[in-house]
Amino acid sequence: MADRSFLDWPFFEDHHRELADALEVWCADTLPVDHTDVDAACCDLVAKLGTAGWLTHSATDDGTAPDVRTLCLIRETLARHDGLADFAFAMQGLGMGPVTLFGTDEQRAWLSETRMGRAISAFALSEPASGSDVANIATEACPDGNGFVLNGEKTWISNGGIADVYTVFARTGEGPGAKGLSAFLVPADSAGLEVAERIDVIAPHPLARLRFDGVKLPGSALIGEPGKGFRIAMSVLDVFRSTVGAAALGFARRALEETLARVRERHLFGAPMSELQMVQGHVADMALAVDAAALLVYRAAWTKDRGADRVSREAAMAKLHATETAQDVIDKAVQLHGGDGVRSGQIVEQLYREIRALRIYEGASDVQKVVIARAAMGD
Known part of the structure; x- marks a missing residue:
């Protein structure tokens, strides 16, 4: 447990x-x-x-x-x-x-x-040429009477191919870069919306590249105000970025749990592995990493729940530290499991594949460092 x-x-x-x-x-x-x-x-x-x-x-x-x-x-x-x-x-x-x-x-x-679980949703932000660089989004939503016409591509879209509705971010031209983006609610059965490619990754999840070819949207599809898409996206990520750290924390806890069971049961040189000082050092590092990540994750969550308007700094710290240290914790778990650690289907092998993507999506680790540095410098 x-x-x-x-x-x-x-x-x-x-x-x-x-x-x-x-x-x-x-x-x-x-x-x-x-x-x-x-x-x-x-x-x-x-x-x-x-x-x-x-x-x-x-x-x-x-x-x-x-x-x-x-x-x-x-x-x-x-x-x-x-x-x-x-x-x-x-x-x-x-x-x-x-x-x-x-x-x-x-x-x-x-x-x-x-x-209620009767419909599946998806968040369509990333594009082939704009992952972390959200301001470089090229998908366009051009005015058309009382509505818009959507053209472009999105990729690495989680739930792509199985979603019933997509939140899509597109350029509407109110200003340059991030100032000219808007958000739209797009049902999956919209004419002109195509699942162009399903994407396989090391930890299988439903992912896809989407193509929008003249998708006609009513004016009511616009979420919030035109030109405020970047603010909307960042506000949403401000809430959910800490939860990525929480997921990493869950993976790390499971890795530690599996490791503790392993070193207690596995014998080397006539004694349980848990009696070897080198093993104890690894376990200590893992336990420390888990608790430190938990403190950062739940500090960020608590700060947001207490009414903070933005928690970009706290959420970036939580995601960065939790995902990076979870990778290390899981790597140590694989090492301490020996050959069983890389056997397909083993829990620590599954965790090893699961954790890697968390250091990339919803803001790669290097991007989080930029956010933290700018906050520290008062920018």
Whole structure:
């Protein structure tokens, strides 16, 4: 059983502890699921999470941000049990994040579907030539009567190919660079929207490249104000970036848990591995990394929940440290498992593949360093 003493920290309230206890029971009964057919598994997980009520925490009804500590607790716990379950939960919140924070009542009708697990959402920001450089987005939404016509491509889109609705960021030209972007709500069955390519990665998730060829959108598809797309995207990432660190924390906790069991049971030179000082040194480094990551993740979440307008610095620190140290923790777990650590299907081998992408998506580690440095210099 993973260490859960962190729930006694003052970052949390009783309802957080009650939620964590209930989710732990649900995960033990439900996860992991069969990942043989990744699309089917993801759809099944969204339905299960919706039926059980966990997706109600992914969005609010009043235009405020969801409770970030709750999001982090859910992502950490799900990731510890099943990485794909964490993915399924996270994308429902991120995909509908712009609607949650800036959507109209008409657009919010989608929230009742995504929170119940009856519809799958996706966040379409990245492009072939603009990943971290959001201001360089080339997809265009040109005015057309009372609506818009959407042309361009998006890539690395999570839930691409299985989503029912996409939040798409496109250039509308109110200003140069980041000042000329807007956000749109685009149903997956829109004429001219094509899944151009499905993308396979080392830890299988539903990913795709999307092509928009003359997609006609009504004026009601615009989320928030025209030209405010960059602000909308950054506001959403400000909420959800800390939760990426929480997912990494869940992976790291599982790696530590598996390692502790391994070194207690495995014997070398006539004694348990746990008695070797070199092994104890590795375990100490892993435990330290987990607790330090947890402190940064839940500080960022607590700060946002306390009413901070922006937590870019705190969220960047949480994501950067949690994802980078989780990679190291999992690498040590693989090493201490020896040959079994690289055997396909082993838990630590799965974690080794799962963790790598978290250092890239929702702001690569190098980008987080820039955010932190600028904040430290008062820029």
